[in-house]
Amino acid sequence: MSKKMCPKPTPQSTRTKYGINYNVDYVKQYTLPVLREGKEWYVEFYAFDPDKGKLRRKRIKVNRVHGTKKRREYARDLIARLTLQLGRGWNPWIAKDCTSLHVMCDVLDTYEAYIDKMFDVGYYRKLTYVGYKSYLKNLREYIEKIDPIYYLYQLDKTFLVKYLDHIFIDRDNCVQTRNNYLAWLAVFCGWCVQKNYMKERVTAGIEFMSRRLIVKQRTTIPLAVVKQIGEWCRLHDPHFMLACYLLYDCFLRPVEQTRLRIGWISIKDSTLTIPAEASKNRKTQVITLPRHVLRYAIDLGIFSAASSDYIFSTKLRPGTVQIDTKIFRDHWRKVSRALGLRKEWQFYSLKDTGITEMLDSNITSLTVRDQARHSSLAITNIYAARRQKANSEVLDYRGSL
DSSP, rough: OOOTTTOOOOOEEESSSSOOEEHHHHTBOOOOEEOOOOOSOOOEEEEEETTTTTTEEEEOOOOTTTTTTHHHHHHHHHHHHHHHHHTTOTTTTTSGGGGOOOOOOHHHHHHHHHHHHHHTTTSSSSHHHHHHHHHHHHHHHHHHTTTTTGGGGGGOHHHHHHHIIIIITTOOOOOOHHHHHHHHHHHHHHHHHHSSSSOOTTTTTOOOOGGOOOHHHHHHOOOOHHHHHHHHHHHHOOOHHHHHHHHSSSSOOOOTTTTBBBGGTTTTEEEEEEEESSSTTTTTTTEEEOOOHHHHHHHTTTTGTTSSBBSGGGEEESSSSOOTTHHHHHHHHHHHHHHTTOOTTTHHHHHHHHHHHHHHOOOOHHHHHHHHHHSSSHHHHHHHHOOOOHHHHHOOOOOOO
16 A cells, blocks of 8 residues: 555545544554665654544654664564554554554444433433433534544543533533533443443543532522512413422422322322432432412312323423423523523522521421421521521520620
């Protein structure tokens, strides 16, 4: 093969919108070594460089061998050794044997099929599955558009550090998002180790950014604004109002609300039973439905649907299709635009605000803990610590000093 025979995409290589992902055989292409004599003597050959995406010339000087005859003998032996090595898959631009190369796009495809299967069999929850698919999609786009790599060995620590900087700096994400990406990359690399694609996790040594740098963007909502939200939703988005009630008064997480079925509500007892498979903490628990929430659900006609139906399905009406939590965020954006809400007042802020107001209403911490299904009072007391107004029980207190 002459150096003019620069490789073209083979049927086994994959052409993408942004370039070519080469198969393993492609990287093994080379030209036979030859001796070049002149002012400088050297053995020359071309081998495919994945970083450049093309054949690249390699020169090995032989000037240090004195005497024309000895130099030619040395070059002949060198050419023989190089030819044998190249034939066995050696590549001077890769710090490993080409026989163990894994094509990056093939590995990502295999991993995607794996997480699809894990979701199908119920091992991954939908939130985990959607998150993993999103991380995978963004990594693919970065590789294709910004920093192309063709083989898995190129996914090294240097590459990952640049990628995390891209997520954090170029895309202007917060510290927590950057840490979330690192956590997923560690999971992905762990999977590669299990499949013998990698010898060790290349994420080792890349540290998570300190949680002290994480500024919580979500804050509680003033009660006057909460009333405005309620008035607007009851008039313009009544089914979303039920979701707000379940978050504000029952502290049901959005992902849990997407799993709720009508039959889990007891009208007689005014309770909602959340099975372990639907609960974030994997425990079956019963919470109280305040009377006004239950009456609102009845007035909406929720219980005219089948008991097996989801409370929130298409268009937030009862139905058989399980929705994604994104629909709640979409509805919240409509409320936020209509009322001009501040950015830090998010849909999940209703839970924070509801817990805080319940504690301020002198309902015991134990009762709030059970309603919120916190694992301990310490977690509930975090909300109590957020209160900014003076405590009336302490305001007029006078000790002996």
